[in-house]
Structure formats: C-alpha cells, structure tokens
Amino acid sequence: MTRMTPKNSEEAIRMGLEDIESKFGIRFSRVEDGEAEASAPLMSKDRNFYNVPYGAVLFNLADNTAGMAYLSTGGNGVTVSGNVNYLRGAAPEAMELRSRAKVIKRGRKLCFINAEVEDDLGNLLSTYSFVFSNI
Secondary structure (H helix, E strand, O other): OOOOOOOOHHHHHHHHHHHHHHHHOOEEEEEEOOEEEEEEEOOHHHEOOOOOEOHHHHHHHHHHHHHHHHHOOOOOEEEEEEEEEEOOOOOOOOOEEEEEEEEEEEOOOEEEEEEEEEEOOOOEEEEEEEEEEEO
C-alpha cells in the first residue's frame, strides 16, 4: 500500500474528511480554527444488547472529530492518548450521534484537545481529553 502524504493542511483536511466519511459514515459540518463538529447515523449494529451505543462507537467519533480539529490548526500527527468519561447511554429513540472538539493548546510537539459526544436528542453521552503528537 502506498502512503499518500498531503502537501498542505487544506489537502490534509480534504483527505481526512473523505477517508473518515467513507470508512465510518462520519460527516463534518465544521472544521476550522482548531474546532470541528461532526455527526454520524446511529445504526442497530452500533448498539449493544442493552440498546445503547458501544463505547468504541462514541470514542471513534470523538477521536476523529478531535483529529480534524487538530488538522485545522495546521497540525500533522496522531493520537497518543485519549481519556473518556462515559456519562450515559443514548436514548433508545436516538438516530444520530454528534461530536464537537476544540484544541485547548497546541505546542511544538503535543496538542491537547477536548471533545464531547451527544445524541440527537441533546443528551450528553461522553466527554474526552486527547493528546496528539506532531509527526
């Protein structure tokens, strides 16, 4: 497999958006100035036998949203740490998950980002703190 390397941050954002949407169905409504907002449909395959989304589904949405917020600052790197607080399960009638992420501090080597995920009924499901490493 050949690794595609973006030439600039705009190209990195475009490539990231295409990759994330094609793999996970995550759609971004905003990616700019160290912030990102995204949503993803909540399907039956995303729910466990209690009818709530798997933690990994929530984490994946938050991590990808945080990564796009990082890219919007001109950063280029990967997640090295992610901390999650699961607050509640999505409502059984929820059809979509929404995520917001904001860069808190970007240094030369590390970038700190906070994120959250809620369902489409406005229930806050989880909060996150991520650290990305510049590569």
